[in-house]
Amino acid sequence: MKKSYNVCLKDTVKTFTKRLFYALFDEEQEVTHAEYLEKTFLKTLSKLSIEDGAGTWKRFKENLPDIRRQLDLDAKAFENNDPASYNLEEIYLAYPGFHAISIYRLSHALYKLNVPILPRMMSEYIHGITGIDIHPGATIEESFYIDHGTGIVIGESSIIGKNVKIYQGVTLGGIQVSKSLASTKRHPTIEDNVCIYANATILGGDIVIGANSIIGANVWITQSVPENSLVTYQTEIKIRPKKNGIR
Numbered sequence: 287m288k289k290s291y292n293v294c295l296k297d298t299v300k301t302f303t304k305r306l307f308y309a310l311f312d313e314e315q316e317v318t319h320a321e322y323l324e325k326t327f328l329k330t331l332s333k334l335s336i337e338d339g340a341g342t343w344k345r346f347k348e349n350l351p352d353i354r355r356q357l358d359l360d361a362k363a364f365e366n367n368d369p370a371s372y373n374l375e376e377i378y379l380a381y382p383g384f385h386a387i388s389i390y391r392l393s394h395a396l397y398k399l400n401v402p403i404l405p406r407m408m409s410e411y412i413h414g415i416t417g418i419d420i421h422p423g424a425t426i427e428e429s430f431y432i433d434h435g436t437g438i439v440i441g442e443s444s445i446i447g448k449n450v451k452i453y454q455g456v457t458l459g460g461i462q463v464s465k466s467l468a469s470t471k472r473h474p475t476i477e478d479n480v481c482i483y484a485n486a487t488i489l490g491g492d493i494v495i496g497a498n499s500i501i502g503a504n505v506w507i508t509q510s511v512p513e514n515s516l517v518t519y520q521t522e523i524k525i526r527p528k529k530n531g532i533r
């Protein structure tokens with residue numbers, strides 16, 4: 287007989303993650319969802335054959351005030367950095383980057399508690415909505431700002447410092463993909479105050495992008511960059527008049 291997988295848990299985790307996000311930012315919702323969240327967490331862990339659901343839930347809940355504190359700092363970073371934002375409320379209600387960071391910080395807490403599978407299900411839920419793929423294992427410090435966001439990939443062993451800004455299409459990835467590299471540092475380290483513009487690709491576990499650097503759009507980096515660098519990609523663009531409408 288073929289082995290069965292409890293794939294309908296995908297729906298359970300989708301609703302759980304959504305309601306966890308609501309509860310985190312709205313005191314009324316916190317009360318409304320409290321019983322559901324605990325019950326669903328315990329059911330999900332038991333379906334995944336994970337032991338000590340009650341203890342894990344208790345430890346996870348202890349993390350929530352600090353997660354909220356960090357997310358309020360992230361939201362402030364969005365407000366301070368994006369000239370297109372009108373107020374803080376807009377960040378919480380409308381920004382995909384903020385939504386993705388919120389679910390990342392929640393899933394990361396579960397990852398740190400050694401909960402298997404569930405954190406990845408949560409990150410895949412928000413990946414589906416925003417196009418932003420942050421592995422729950424990544425380490426991301428305070429005041430992280432993602433603008434637009436679609437196509438961003440942040441690998442499992444990435445380390446991101448404080449006040450980092452990244453734009454759509456950025457990849458923090460591995461230079462080599464091989465099963466034998468599991469449990470090694472495969473993804474880059476980004477120091478404080480770095481800004482990485484659209485579609486830049488930074489690859490390798492021993493790559494460090496030094497503090498205060500700016501990485502321009504479309505740059506491909508496989509070597510470390512010293513602090514305070516400006517890294518750009520030069521491409522030749524030709525603009526000339528069309529001849530009789532023909533190129």
Ligand SMILES: CC(=O)OC[C@H](N)C(=O)O
Nearest residue numbers: 440441458459460463472
């Ligand atoms: C982001 C990335 O490098 O992905 C490749 C592979 N999944 C890994 O984690 O190494």
